[in-house]
Amino acid sequence: xxxxLLGLLIGIGIxxxxxxxxxxIYVKYLSVAVLAALDSAFGGxxxxxxxxxxxxxxxxxxxxxxxxxxxxxxLGDRLGVDLYLxxxxxxGVRLFQNLAFIRRELFAxxxxxxxFSSAGGEKNG
Amino acid sequence: xxxxxxxxxxxxxTFLLLGILLSVQFRTQQNFLGDLSLxxxxxxxxxxxxxxxxxxxxxxxxxxxxxxxxxxxxxxxxRETLAESLKNESEQLKMALGLTPVRGPGITITITTESPMVxxxxxxxxxxxxxxxxxxxxxxxxxxxxxxxxxxxxxNLTLTINGKExxxxxxxxxxxxxxxxxxxxxxxxxxxxxxxxxxxxxxIKRVEEIELPAAPPPTLNYLQKSAS
Numbered sequence: 419x420x421x422x423l424l425g426l427l428i429g430i431g432i433x434x435x436x437x438x439x440x441x442x443i444y445v446k447y448l449s450v451a452v453l454a455a456l457d458s459a460f461g462g463x464x465x466x467x468x469x470x471x472x473x474x475x476x477x478x479x480x481x482x483x484x485x486x487x488x489x490x491x492x493l494g495d496r497l498g499v500d501l502y503l504x505x506x507x508x509x510g511v512r513l514f515q516n517l518a519f520i521r522r523e524l525f526a527x528x529x530x531x532x533x534f535s536s537a538g539g540e541k542n543g
Numbered sequence: 544x545x546x547x548x549x550x551x552x553x554x555x556x557t558f559l560l561l562g563i564l565l566s567v568q569f570r571t572q573q574n575f576l577g578d579l580s581l582x583x584x585x586x587x588x589x590x591x592x593x594x595x596x597x598x599x600x601x602x603x604x605x606x607x608x609x610x611x612x613x614x615x616x617x618x619x620x621x622r623e624t625l626a627e628s629l630k631n632e633s634e635q636l637k638m639a640l641g642l643t644p645v646r647g648p649g650i651t652i653t654i655t656t657e658s659p660m661v662x663x664x665x666x667x668x669x670x671x672x673x674x675x676x677x678x679x680x681x682x683x684x685x686x687x688x689x690x691x692x693x694x695x696x697x698x699n700l701t702l703t704i705n706g707k708e709x710x711x712x713x714x715x716x717x718x719x720x721x722x723x724x725x726x727x728x729x730x731x732x733x734x735x736x737x738x739x740x741x742x743x744x745x746x747i748k749r750v751e752e753i754e755l756p757a758a759p760p761p762t763l764n765y766l767q768k769s770a771s
Binding site: 421422423424425426427428429430431432433434436437438439440442445448449451452455456458459462463466471473474476477480484 | 549550551552553554555556557558559560561562563564565566567568570571572574575578580
């Protein structure tokens with residue numbers, strides 16, 4: 419349960435320690451990539467709760483989404499179309515949907531757990 | 544539980560990478576926000592206006608400080624000039640009073656042993672030299688000052704100046720205009736003619752560079768400036 423949080427903290431620590439300098443012009447693409455990565459990570463949690471989890475899909479989705487988002491933003495800049503806005507919109511909407519799903523699932527699980535424990539402390543797998 | 548194990552590693556990796564990305568992006572964005580070229584033009588205009596105002600204020604301050612510096616400098620210059628002129632004046636007064644050694648063109652009057660004379664003659668010669676606009680006088684290297692005493696000691700039968708005995712040959716040295724000094728002495732019916740009656744023939748010589756010593760300083764225990 420605490421693994422995602424632990425991973426996040428360690429990742430932040432590594433990122434702070436590495437101090438990778440990113441040139442100013444790539445900041446926009448990196449921000450889109452971060453948004454995509456956020457979406458994938460929460461998508462992964464959602465999949466766990468749905469019990470449809472597949473590690474391969476999660477990791478490939480994570481990388482391809484991030485890279486594609488960055489590439490699309492870059493391409494949009496080349497073509498003079500603000501494609502990165504589309505990426506921000508899509509990933510933003512999905513992020514909120516995922517978060518809403520996670521919230522509902524966790525709330526439902528908590529309710530179930532309370533009902534079972536009040537019913538007589540039965541254990542459920 | 545089997546299910547749990549299956550998702551633990553990918554989720555951990557995903558969040559680890561997400562953390563790295565987040566922190567990198569966060570720091571980059573922090574630096575990015577400080578970059579002027581990416582600010583909104585409205586903000587930039589505001590910033591420019593503020594900086595312009597501040598610059599105006601600072602320039603005003605600078606002008607004020609420069610003004611202040613100029614006035615202080617003028618003050619210092621005035622003080623320096625004053626100090627310089629006071630120093631010059633003091634030097635000149637000291638020279639005139641005989642408190643510092645002086646040199647300049649003038650004449651020497653030598654009275655030999657063969658032509659003895661009374662101390663009043665010496666006083667006459669000195670008076671004549673002062674009257675001929677002598678600027679400094681010394682007898683046998685005793686500088687004549689306002690507090691010099693020329694005295695004939697009756698018991699020892701010696702002539703003393705400032706309490707020091709004067710031995711013949713005695714030399715009077717005077718700094719001033721050589722023509723005036725000499726003509727003053729050689730005036731018809733003047734001091735040399737008077738002395739000639741008593742067979743005293745002082746030798747007058749013109750010297751281009753005479754050096755006179757300083758006199759001991761006066762005592763000023765009771766003197767006070769009168770309120771005028």
